[in-house]
Amino acid sequence: MSLSLFVQVLVNALTIGSIYVLMVLGLDIILRGTKILNFAHGQLYMLGAYVMFLFFQALHWNFLLSLALTGLALGLAGMLIYLSVFATLARRFTPTTTFSYRLLLSAMASVGLMMILQQGTLLCFGTQERGIQPPFPQIIDSFGVRVSLMRLVIILTSLVICVLLYLLMNKTSLGRLMRAVSYDPEAVTLQGVNTFWVFVFCFALGSALAGLAGGIIAPAFSVTPVMGQDVIFLSLLVLLVGGIGSYRGTIAGGLLIGLLLSFGFQFLGGIAELFVFMLVIVILIFRPGGLLGEAAG
């Protein structure tokens, strides 16, 4: 394997990995904050790509501005979804409702949403692929290694978003509230906090992250209505490998799966996905809670 090919596959792996990191951070924030396993997350990612298409390709706005607006738009969409569906559902639960019942009903509600969003997009926009003109088409060529600038921008932007998220979660009072709610919502309520709006914010933030992931990836790949379905399985896998409830684990898991898939496709071809799934099951034998998480009872 030449150095050039190695670097290209590595950059590819980091690109895919950083998208998974953003997706799964969103999933994890929603899961920890509101106890919803959001199967519609892949569809939010797809919507993010479509919104990016609208702002960047159709309206010719600046790349970063379009991306920020995409995040904002999906955050608003997430807020509306939470207020209309999940808040209504949560009102039915009492403290005696078992955890499995809550989990099942909210997961099923998100499956319903997934079907509606998926087929709705298909009906509105048709099945054709839409390409976005890459804002950074240059190719960096140094020491015989050729790397697309767009991919580097994707990795860099994801990194910036992760740092911003870290600052939000650890350095602001809102982040502290979100972390507190994920441990014990009742105790937070007893401190005089209106947890409802914290839940809403958690869901909106998770949706915004899914939208950002879709918006970042859109210029590198094409926008299709089925892109959400493909990404959700692997995102759930990453969530599992990294460990539910560990943001560091999520980042490690996302990059690990990205690397394994990219190098796997290079060396093994189509069987790589199966190989990765098998590896995950082996990991779970030794670490039932994922790489950095703890096994739940």
Next chain:
Amino acid sequence: MKLPDSLALVKAHRYKWIAIAIVLIALTALPLLIENNYIKHLLIMACVGTILGMTFSMLFSAGLITLGAAAFYAVGAYSSTILVMNAGLSFWAAIPLTLIITAVLALGFGAVFVRNAGVAFVIITLIFVQVVVLAVAQVEFLGGWGGIIGIPRPDPIGKVNFATKTDYYYLILAMLLLTIVVFNALYSSRIGRAWRAIKLSPNLAGTLGINPYRYRLLAFVVGSTTASLAGCFYAHYSQSITPGAFGGWLSIYVQLYAVLGGLEFYILGPAIGALVMTFVPEYLRIVKEWEPIITGVLLLIVILFFPGGILGTIRSPQALNMSNLQSLLKWLKVLLPHNKNG
């Protein structure tokens, strides 16, 4: 105060047996009344769906949510096909062998999966379905993505040669009734009570001397084995199987049967849910591209406004969630002008 209650209970018990007898006779007579082969096909698929839905309910009764019903359904279908077509066994000998193979596999994989309860279990089972589908598709011996065609019919018993849908209907009905009897026995035994205790609180059950891990593993093995029984039937009924038929969507539908029928009803719930979900989409076929949207909206409506599914709402209509309905209307009022502007 006790006397009238217990009298009512005795009466209800008697009516229960009469109701069961009527349903049994109706189910047995049904294919004689129906001429249309397509409706018979739908009935058969509803029975298959009921068996799968019941395996979901069994795991849910132990507090586990599985999205992996399709995995062992596929394992059953493929192993029975291989045993009949390559090993030359008869269908009736292949069934018990398939059940044993699946039980061993379920024990092995379950020992790893069941250690993670809650969210992780949901994801693992969902991924396991993908693993099975991808693994089967990779193996040339199992037909790859193209699948296997020309699977023989079950060997004839006497005059019954499985040339008509009616024969298949009676076969799946027998399998369904057998499953119901076994499941009912399990639910009303110490095992079933232990499952319900674990669902309520695994830690509390643990302090009472119930090992949550072992009981959950038992539920997983029994559920998976039953799913493979349905798989055996499906392979020899449709006479062709492809890996794509066992994808993630199937598991989600199985889950839907149980939720729609009523989660509190471990046996009747999946049956009603499977019947509704098999027949209603068929009549929605006029608007095929709208079908997933209608299914999705129906699902949301049931979850949000009919707690306990269809049966739960019939049993206690006052539990109908009116406050939710009102709050939704309130939100719609807030949202409507917003939607018009945007």
